[in-house]
Amino acid sequence: MSMETTGNAFPGTALMVAASLQKRGIGVVELEPFTVVDDRGRRYHVRRLAETLATTQDMWRTLEVERYLDELLGASGIDGAERDRLLVRVVPAPEHAHDALPYDGSLVLLPAYDLPDVVRTVTAPERLGGWDAIWPVALENLRRLPAPHHTLLAPKSRPGVRGHVFESGDWFGASRVLIVDELLARVPDTPPAVDGLLVATPNRSTVLVHGIEGPGVAAALEYLAFVADQLCAPEAGPLSPVVSYRDGFGPVQPVAWFDERRELRTDTVNGPFGAKLAELAARG
Numbered sequence: 001m002s003m004e005t006t007g008n009a010f011p012g013t014a015l016m017v018a019a020s021l022q023k024r025g026i027g028v029v030e031l032e033p034f035t036v037v038d039d040r041g042r043r044y045h046v047r048r049l050a051e052t053l054a055t056t057q058d059m060w061r062t063l064e065v066e067r068y069l070d071e072l073l074g075a076s077g078i079d080g081a082e083r084d085r086l087l088v089r090v091v092p093a094p095e096h097a098h099d100a101l102p103y104d105g106s107l108v109l110l111p112a113y114d115l116p117d118v119v120r121t122v123t124a125p126e127r128l129g130g131w132d133a134i135w136p137v138a139l140e141n142l143r144r145l146p147a148p149h150h151t152l153l154a155p156k157s158r159p160g161v162r163g164h165v166f167e168s169g170d171w172f173g174a175s176r177v178l179i180v181d182e183l184l185a186r187v188p189d190t191p192p193a194v195d196g197l198l199v200a201t202p203n204r205s206t207v208l209v210h211g212i213e214g215p216g217v218a219a220a221l222e223y224l225a226f227v228a229d230q231l232c233a234p235e236a237g238p239l240s241p242v243v244s245y246r247d248g249f250g251p252v253q254p255v256a257w258f259d260e261r262r263e264l265r266t267d268t269v270n271g272p273f274g275a276k277l278a279e280l281a282a283r284g
Contacts (some may be wrong), residue, residue: 003040009034010053010095013046014216042126044072045099049086051171071127078137085114086128087145090119090201090239099125105241109178112171119171120132123216123225123236139178148176148207150187160216161197161223164190166207174239196276198224198255200230201239204262208243217277218268219255225256225264243284245273 018028020094027039034047049068078086089103089112090103100108100123111134112121128134146168151164166176166183168247169223176183177199184190197236198220202207208228211219243256253271260263268277 008054008270009047010056010061011052013048013053013065014060017049017069020062020065020069024073043099045124048123050235050250054237062188072124078133082113082115082153083137085143086134086137087112087114087141087172088134088175089119089172090177090204091121092239094123099123101131104242104244104254105242106242114141114170114172142172142175142179143182145170145172145176147280148173148183149188150183151208152187153223155223158219158223159208159247161206161220161228162213163210163220163224166209166225167205169205171204174201174203174207177201177207180207183207184209184211195280196245196272198243199246199252200224200227200228200241200243202236202241203233203239204237206231206236212276212280217280221256221266221268225258225266229258240251245271247272247276 011033012217014033015035015218015282018031021028021038026037029039030037034050036044038045048150049065050104053064072209078142088109090107091110093106093108099240100110102110110121110123111128112119125131125134129184142232148166148168150220151165153161153165155161158164163188164184166180167173168176180199186191190211191213191214196212196214202208210224221243228243229241232238241257243255244252245255246252253273255268255273256264268274
């Protein structure tokens with residue numbers, strides 16, 4: 001008796017993957033509708049496989065599962081020939097990229113190869129050995145890319161606002177947000193942002209940033225939100241108009257955006273940003 005499909009996904013996929021793993025001598029410790037975790041700590045997100053099985057004849061489904069695991073478990077990590085081309089892309093959060101690294105509420109990070117004629121995004125990072133293997137290689141390669149063009153944002157109408165725009169002509173412009181501290185360090189007369197950064201990646205080419213230095217945070221937050229909103233245009237390869245707060249390498253917290261009524265919304269009370277503003281107020 002064959003199993004019915006649900007929507008565009010085959011509901012028996014996780015069970016089939018678990019059974020195949022056990023035949024290979026690999027135990028299963030967690031089983032959810034589209035996620036399997038084995039006894040070695042590997043997590044298999046099988047939603048995409050389930051979508052494939054939904055359109056596969058019953059007699060071929062087991063073969064598809066075996067092929068999926070052969071490819072996944074047979075992966076040897078980062079290909080040496082392409083190692084120098086491995087980077088990280090900032091992309092809108094796709095439903096199928098369960099192993100993407102969350103960046104903020106609407107964006108995620110995925111590894112990608114910057115090949116001569118195409119950018120090949122990797123939607124299953126575990127095939128490259130997981131993020132522990134990918135991260136140091138990708139960041140080092142990101143640092144080797146041509147330096148982005150820098151523009152100072154210091155509008156006379158907004159005293160205290162000293163923002164920066166970093167623009168790149170490649171597909172990894174927004175990815176520079178991951179090394180934006182290093183980019184700021186190269187800008188003359190720019191002190192280290194000891195209290196954190198306001199950042200935005202409105203499109204694939206651009207990073208906006210303002211180093212928090214005490215007074216002027218509210219004005220900078222509003223101004224960056226306005227600029228990010230303008231730069232998040234369809235023709236620019238839009239990502240997100242949201243301005244976020246980042247303190248070192250901690251979590252990225254969305255703190256300013258325009259709603260559907262074109263009204264500015266801010267979150268200046270909760271999370272690390274709220275705590276930082278309280279700290280700045282206490283300092284006077």
